[in-house]
Amino acid sequence: VKKIIISSLIILITIISFSQIIKIHTIEDLIFKIGLSTIVANINTGPWNQNEEDALRVVVCGSRSPLMHKDRANTCLLVVAGNKSYLIDVGSGSINKLGAYGVNFGDIESVIISHLHSDHITDLGEAHLRTWINSNRPTKLTVFGPDGIEQVVEGYNIAFGQDNIYRNLHHGTDIADLSVSGMSARAIDMENPIIISDENTTITAFEVIHEPISPALGFRIDYKDRSIVISGDTIKDKNVEKFSKDVDVLFHEAQSNYILNNLIEAQGGKGPNVTVLKDIQTYHTTPTEAAEIAKAAKVGHLVFYHLTPAPRNTIMERVFTRGVEEIFPEDWTMAKDGLLVSLPTGTDDI
Incomplete structure (x- = not known):
């Protein structure tokens, strides 16, 4: 017993002594600077920035729908095809996520918007700022989108125009070049729906x-011998199945109407939230419907994203995906912010 008491006292004294030592400014500064060095070393060095392996990669920078979740941003996918990057939708909070992941914003070629709902465009201003300041971007940021994208981009350019001027006055042209500030809108012509085409990427x-x-649009991305499809927001649609034929990975939106109906019941079936929860059940896809598309298209892997409502615990995840395993067993993933999907070229690896 005496040995235990003595050992406990030694541990307690050690803890107290260490807590006092780290209060000494020189020790604090040493630990602080080591921490800063780690942060700086990780800037622009996320795994999606490593070019040792040629691959088509997707980073989930936002996995939820407009229904709030404290740990998830609104819809956003960063597609990295070799050394070129494209943002597919930029929901609120998504650009902050990308910065935290160590993404090099200077590598982003353009933003591609699936449709003009707020949860897909809210971070356009942040996307512009991060790809402009100190990024050596040679032109204005191109934003592709459906008809109406010109009005949206013009509005953002007006809203952030004064901010651009202030940043140029403060930091100078080398950091904030006004000649390439702002965004340039390009409406997607569905009679010629190829947005990007070069020797490796379509x-x-x-x-x-x-x-x-x-x-409202979905997208197919082909890079060398690898491919993905992004459904965008949609009901169960044969067009998604058609374009997903034999792709490596299908990123499909998913909404649990079962959970929504239980939320409605929990609110007594009344109130403005109930109206919205009922309305949104008419224009999204359930997890089992998305699994049916993946099975019919013979995709390699299915990733659920734009989750409505985004699960908050393991039980909710299991309820959300109930029935999926019977349709498309094993080869599926429920996205979380920060998920990285990597498809090395010349292989079938996922």
Whole structure:
């Protein structure tokens, strides 16, 4: 017993002594500077910035729908094809997530918007700022999107125009070049739906059903011998199945109407929130419907994103995906912010 008491006292004295030592400014500064060195070393060095392995990569920078979740941003996917990057939708909080992940914003070629709901465009201003300041971008940031994207981009350019001027006055042209500030809108012509085309990469838009929002788009991205499809917001749609034929990975939105109906019941079936929870059940896809599309298209892997509502615990995740395993067993993932999907070229690896 005496040995235990003595050992405990030694541990207690050691803890107290250490807590006092780290209060000494020189020790504090040493620990602080080591921490800063680690932060600086990690800037622009996320795994999606490593070019040792040629691959098509996708970083989930926002996995939720407009229904709030403290740990998730609104919809956003960063597609990295070799050494070129493209942002697919930029929901609120997504650009902050990318910065925290160590993404090099200077590598982003353009932003591609699936449709003009707020949860897909809210961070356009942040996307512009991060790809402009100190990034050596040679031109204005190009934003592709459906009809109406010109009005949205013009509005953001007006809203952030004064901020651009202030940053140029403060930091100078080398850091904040006004000649390339702002964004340039390009409406996607569905008669010629290929948005990006070079020797290695093709990004093709296709229409999906998200009425009354029209047009609403999904995208297929092919990089060398690897491919993905992003559904955008849609009901179960044959067009998604068509463009997903034999792709490596399908990123499909998912909404649990079962959970929504239980939320409605929990609120007594009344109130403005109930109206919204009922309305949104008419223009999204359930997890089992997305699994049916993945099975019919023979995709390699299914990733659920734009989760409505985004699960908050393991039980909710299991309820959300109930029935999926029977349709598309094993080869699926529920996205969380920060998920990295990597498809090395010349392989079938996922």
